[in-house]
Amino acid sequence: MNYKPTRLTKYVLLFTLTLATLAPIYWMITISFKREVDQFAVPPRWFWFAPTLEHYLDAFVVRSFGQYLINSLVVAIGSTVCALVLGTLAAYSLARFRLPGNLDRKLALWILSTRMFPAIVTAVPLFLIMRDLRLVNTRLSLIIVYTSFNLPFVVWMMRGFFAEVPRDLEEAAMVDGDSRLGALWRVVLPLVTPGLAATAVFCLIVSWNEFLFALVLTQTDDAMTLPVGIAGRVTQYGIKWGVMSAAAVVAMVPILAFAMSVQKYLVRGLSLGAVKG
C-alpha cells in the first residue's frame, strides 16, 4: 500500500518527540526552584509549586559553586583564546601554501587524527606528566589540555573559511606594500570574522562541557570546574538535589545561548568533531 502519513500524524509525532526532548530539562529546572517538600511530592508537581531561590543561594553563596563557575569561565576563555590564535595561524598556512611532497595535506590529516584518541588514553599519562610538572589542581593544566583538544578543530574549521576567501584580495594588499601577515590581519581576518566567531563558540562549548580531564586534573576548590563540582555532589551520599540542580541549570544557561548562535555552522562543526571532545 502506498502509505502517506497525514499532516496531523506528523505534527503529533513531532510534538511528542519535542516534548520528550524538553520535559527532562524542564523537570530539572523546576527541581532547582522547588522547596524540598515539593521536590519529593508524589505524584510529581510539574507546574504548581511555590518557587524559591534558596538552592541557588546555597550553591553559589554558601557553597563554593561561585568559585567553580569562575574556574570554568577562566579555563574555557583561556583555552579558546590560545587555540584560536595558534590554530588560525596554522590554518592560514595550510590554506595558502603548498608544501613539497604534499606535506601540507599530510600535516592537516595528522592534525585532525590527533582528535580521534579516546580521552582516557591520554588522560592517564597527562595526569602523570602534569603531576611531574606540579600543575595538578591548577586551572593552567586544563587551559593547556583544552587548547590541544581544540586546536585540530580550529585548524580545520578556519582552513575551510580561509579557502573561501579569494587570494586576489590579500595579493592586492601585498602589491600595495603590506606584508603577508599584515594582509592576513587587515584584509583576510575581517572577512572570516563570522567563521572565527562560530569556531570560538564551538571551542567554548567543548571546554565548558569537558568532564574527564577536569575530574582527573582538578580536585581542589580553587581549580575545579563546574562539571566536577556538580559530579562531586552527585556521587556523595545524602545528595542535595536542589543545590545540584541549581548548579546544573547555571552550567546549562551559557550553552543555550551559544547553541542558538551557531545553528548555521552546526553541521560543519559537528562533522569535524565539535561539541564532544
Added chain:
Amino acid sequence: MRVLNPSAHADGTDRTLAYLLLAPTMAVLLSLTIYPLIYSIRISLQGESGNWTLQNFARLFTDQFFLSALAHTFVYAAVALTLEFLIGLALALLLDTQIRGRGLFRALLLLPMMLPPVVVGVVWRLMLNSNFGAVNGTLKRIGVNTEALAWTASPKLAMASVIAADVWQWTPFVFLILLAGLQAIPQEPYEAALIDGSSRWQTFLHVTLPLLKPAILIALLLRTMDLLRVFDQIFILTEGGPGFATETASLYIYRTAFRFSNFGYAAAMSFVLLAITNVISVGYIRLLQTRVSEARS
C-alpha cells in the same frame, strides 16, 4: 613576481613563513598527544621497580573485570547506536518535508546534544529516581506498579537507564547529520522514481537510502567512536554500578588508574581500547571510500 603566481609551490620566503605559522600548533600537539602516548607505552611496559616487563599486557587476557567491562561497552554501543540511528533517521525524514515551524522544531530537538554531559547525568538522575523521579511518578499516576522499577539502582535496569540517557542526548546528533544529508540530495532522482511509478517505500529503499549512505556512515562513525569511549554520563548516573552492571572500559580504566593508582595496567588497557576504536573506524572509512568510488563509476 611571486605574489602574482600564488598557485605554484611556495618559494623560499613563503615556505619559511608557512613552517613558522605551523610550528606552534605542531609543538602543542606533539607535546600533548604524541609525547603522552610514548609516556603511556613506557609505563605500560614497566613493572613497579622500573624493570621492563610484559606483565601488564599478559594480565589483560585473564582479567575478568576488564573483559566484562569491554562486553558492557559493546552492548552499550550497539544498542545505543541502533536506537539513535533509527530514531534519528525517522526524525530527519519527518523534518525533511514541508512543515510549519521547522526551524524551531530543529533548534529545540538539537538542545540535548549541546548540554554538558554532567548536566545530562543530573537530568536523568532526577528523572529516574525511584522515590521522586518524574518517570516513576508519571507511571504511578497512570496506574503502573513501579515498585520493581528502581532504574539506575537496579542491576537489571541500570544498563537500560544509561542507554536511555545516551539516546536522549545523542539522537539529535544523528538526526542533524542525516537531515543535512537528505537536504543535499537533488530532486531529479525523485522525479525519475515518480515517473517510474515507484511506491514511497521503493523510492526510499532505492533512491533515498543509497544517496544518504555517506551521511549515514559519517554519523555512525562519529557516534561509534564516542560510544566506545563513553565515560561522563555513566560516571554521574551509576558510577559503573550497581555492582559492576554498567562499568564500561573507560570507567574501569579510570578506576584502575585514579582509584587504585595502577597507572601501568590502566595504560595497557587504554591501548586495547585505542586499538579497537582504530580498527572499527578504519572499517567505516573503507566503507565510505568504496561508496565514493562506486558513485563515481
